[in-house]
Amino acid sequence: MHKAYKISILIFALFTLLLLLSGYMIFELKIGFEAKNVLSYYMGDAKLFTPAKTNSGILKLSLPHIFAFALLAMVVLHFLIFTKFKYNFFVKVLIYGAFISAFFEIFTPFLIINVSELFIYLKIVSFFLYILLIPIVLSLLFVSITQIKL
């Protein structure tokens, strides 16, 4: 890989971390990480005078995220092709893990309001899994670009 691309990728990694940080902050501020917070955010809370979320309301918020999650995962993951970890089994786990966690992070709100409140746990787990897997991919890129021996 050319040096110019290596520097761009490292800066891109910083942008990605900033994006994940802002996503984490929004989740913490608007929803909260405890199960009861997630439940009251989607099902509404009479004490806090917050209404329950509707399917159309959730879809409106999901729409840009469907594209953004996929694009971010694709761009970040495709850099792995240029690394020595390309054919590693762990990379396959990362790829499938990132897309599956992104899918559940986006679509579990529909399951929470339509199927069962238990899906709040899947929502929390998938959110943390996604924001954990992306930095792991970035660290593999960092190791590969800076040629640190593991």
Place this chain on the structure above:
Amino acid sequence: MKFTLVKDLRKDRVMKPILSGFLVFTLLYLLSDIFVKQSTFGIFPHAIETSLFGNEEEFLDGLSQASFLELWHVEIFFIMMIAFTTSTVYIRLSGASKTALLAVNIMLLTALLSLVTLALAYYLSPHFIYIYVSSFFIWHIVAFFCTLISLKRLHYA
């Protein structure tokens, strides 16, 4: 990305119009971004300070933390995608020269700095607005010239 595989982009009859279209839209985005920011959020320190913190004399409310985080989140995503694709095309068309490398690094780092200082201005001190404004203009100007030079190299070099 196919354009990283094509040997000479300027001679490729498929990639040339695709990249030209992309670069023209990037120019339009960079210009529109400045005009939209000017009419909504502000592009100069006083206007930005009023947008972020409000103004009692003019009975204007500041941005709530939730609104600020949403704005910041969207900005990060758009800037990273625009800056990264622009820099990739520019590096590819300029043959990764030292000047190109310098321009790309300045663009990416100032874009990153503008995002970080915007958050610092909101959470820590309004003084960071000045760094935000400077870095905002620097990255837009550098990105604009990188895009123009890429277009020139694609058609006239």
